[in-house]
Amino acid sequence: MEQRVSVITLGVADLERAKRFYTALGWRTNTDPSLDVAFFQAGGMVVALWGRGQLAEDSVVEDAPGWGGVTLAHNVRSPEEVDRVIDDARAAGATIGREGAETFWGGYSGVFIDPDGHPWEVAHNPRWTVADDGSVRLGD
Amino acid sequence: MEQRVSVITLGVADLERAKRFYTALGWRTNTDPSLDVAFFQAGGMVVALWGRGQLAEDSVVEDAPGWGGVTLAHNVRSPEEVDRVIDDARAAGATIGREGAETFWGGYSGVFIDPDGHPWEVAHNPRWTVADDGSVRLGD
Numbered sequence: 001m002e003q004r005v006s007v008i009t010l011g012v013a014d015l016e017r018a019k020r021f022y023t024a025l026g027w028r029t030n031t032d033p034s035l036d037v038a039f040f041q042a043g044g045m046v047v048a049l050w051g052r053g054q055l056a057e058d059s060v061v062e063d064a065p066g067w068g069g070v071t072l073a074h075n076v077r078s079p080e081e082v083d084r085v086i087d088d089a090r091a092a093g094a095t096i097g098r099e100g101a102e103t104f105w106g107g108y109s110g111v112f113i114d115p116d117g118h119p120w121e122v123a124h125n126p127r128w129t130v131a132d133d134g135s136v137r138l139g140d
Numbered sequence: 141m142e143q144r145v146s147v148i149t150l151g152v153a154d155l156e157r158a159k160r161f162y163t164a165l166g167w168r169t170n171t172d173p174s175l176d177v178a179f180f181q182a183g184g185m186v187v188a189l190w191g192r193g194q195l196a197e198d199s200v201v202e203d204a205p206g207w208g209g210v211t212l213a214h215n216v217r218s219p220e221e222v223d224r225v226i227d228d229a230r231a232a233g234a235t236i237g238r239e240g241a242e243t244f245w246g247g248y249s250g251v252f253i254d255p256d257g258h259p260w261e262v263a264h265n266p267r268w269t270v271a272d273d274g275s276v277r278l279g280d
Contacts, residue, residue: 041143041278052209065206067201067208068206068257070148070258074146097200118208123147135183136146137181
């Protein structure tokens with residue numbers, strides 16, 4: 001198995017609400033709006049939004065409420081950019097888990113929670129490189 | 141907010157077990173093994189393994205058992221490669237959710253569940269392109 005992820009699918013309760021949220025954050029999809037799914041090209045991978053029940057069935061997991069133990073992160077190039085993205089998420093309707101602040105690992109981050117409960121850390125890690133195309137490289 | 145994901149962190153109950161699983165699938169990490177986290181460079185992003193309780197606290201979510209509504213997918217270049225990755229996952233100790241088979245959307249896929257319950261779809265989508273570097277492009 002190659003060392004990569006092709007798609008992250010986020011299960012959502014209301015596809016139109018979820019599309020509005022990510023669109024308000026500046027994301028764009030070319031998926032036919034009449035379909036029951038939305039695909040966002042995200043660098044060399046894809047983020048998809050799909051009904052949570054359909055995704056559970058397709059993934060052969062029990063659709064039991066709770067937290068599955070997955071957090072996404074969006075790394076940016078400065079602490080100021082962390083604050084800006086957290087503010088944009090708040091304006092788009094996210095719940096702010098924590099405001100941007102210095103972290104125990106020597107960086108700066110905040111957390112927002114999307115309308116379906118998916119947490120996103122927004123982080124500046126001074127030891128990692130964020131390239132012009134948005135790709136991230138480990139420092140070690 | 142740029143349209144990209146930098147890190148996917150999978151919360152795990154036993155970091156050594158999780159590292160053994162992904163290493164058995166062929167993945168490699170350069171993270172100092174004495175640390176309580178492991179980072180895998182995965183194309184232009186990073187997959188991290190971290191203790192589930194620590195991740196929940198850091199993500200400001202309740203560590204309630206259940207399924208959070210996130211499925212990862214690993215897209216490959218042929219149906220035969222789907223079967224091969226599913227077999228490799230089985231050999232590494234995954235639970236197989238479903239074997240490779242034709243899908244309702246015109247592709248071919250199977251699902252494995254990692255030791256911490258994280259589902260991965262392994263998929264061949266004939267309308268999407270998997271480049272030599274593993275990056276995936278939407279067909280539309």
